[in-house]
Amino acid sequence: MLLLLPPSEGKTAAPDGAAPVDLEALAHADALGGRRAEVLAALARVSARSDAADVLGVGTSLAAEVERNTHLASAPAAPAARVYTGVLYAAARLAETADAARADDGVRIFSGLWGAVAPGDRIPAYRLSMGVDLPGVGKLSTAWRAPLGAALDARAAGDVVVDCRSAAYVAAWRPRPRTGEWVTVRVVRDVGGRRTVVSHHAKHTRGVLAGHLLRRAGSPPTTARELLGAAAELTGQVIATEAGTGLAYRLTEATLHAAASRSAPATLELVTAPTHR
Structure with a gap:
């Protein structure tokens, strides 16, 4: 199984004093290291510009995060499983996975800066x-595209490639036809027979699936049919459980x-429905 996850918009900075990122220690350093260094340097230059927020497509409220981009090479780093936060990551609990080697082999988190990293890779x-x-x-x-x-x-x-990414990240790498099985995960909510996609709910459910695939007993799935059985x-x-309503x-x-x-x-379509506990 190769489980592909998007990054989270929200990120938790590593503690002060933690060692900085080591590009040579990240997953796929041979294939991705050159591009990582290039993007890291370009991001630092752009983030120092007066129009940085516009170029990066972020609001002015994120000025502190944009400024942090100017010194990422020396900023404290922590495992990606702890840096990435948000709905999917809270549900997946990657940092709590007991078999770290299984997660680092089977999960890749896509990123505009790093290309793709393993959960244990230390990043700022x-x-x-x-x-x-x-x-x-x-x-x-x-x-x-080529480095990935x-x-x-x-x-x-x-x-089997289990794809939980959004469209922008799919555009960066698509599995080659006939080399393996590629399966995207769609989540719908069924209320009174009407099925709809709800973004927050879908992210959470993908996170639950990701955590289950990494912590369940037995070998990871290697085919789409085995993935279906695991799901x-x-x-x-x-x-x-909805906050407020319960x-x-x-x-x-x-x-x-x-x-x-x-x-x-x-x-892989996952259907959820409301129920009284």
Whole structure:
């Protein structure tokens, strides 16, 4: 299994005094190290400009985070599993996974700055999305495409790629057809027979699935059918509880939908429904 996650917008900075990032120690340093150094330097230059917020596509309220981009090479670093925060990561609890080697082998977190990192890779908190056209580098999803192919094509071959990323990160790397199985995860909420996608709820459910795949007993799935079986183990379990109302949502169904074409992914659909606990 190769589980692909998006980064989180929110990031928790490492404690003061922690050692800085070591580019040579990050996953796939041979394939991604050169591009990482290039993007890191370009981001520092851009973040020092008066129009940095506009170039990076962020609001003025994030000025402190943009300023931090100017000295990331010396900023304190921590495991990516702790730096990335937000709905998906709170549900996945990657930092609590007992088998760190399993997580570091099976999970890649995509990033506009780092390309892709393992949960245990030590990185500083930063502000840069994959959709940015970074002066000196270009559109990041395009700039990362060849290096990510060199890093991940062989790793994905003969395995199942479980894709929880958003479209901007999919644009940076897509599994090659016929080298393995590629499955995206779609989450819908069923209320009275009407199924809808709710962003916050979907992120949380993907996080629950990610944590389950990493902590369940037995070997990780290596095919789409095995992935479906692993996801179905969550059927009947409470996936989320709404703050305020206390309304619980259980997973009621997991279904695998075939790919629409040879180059498209199959879809693992997870259906949740409200229930009284």
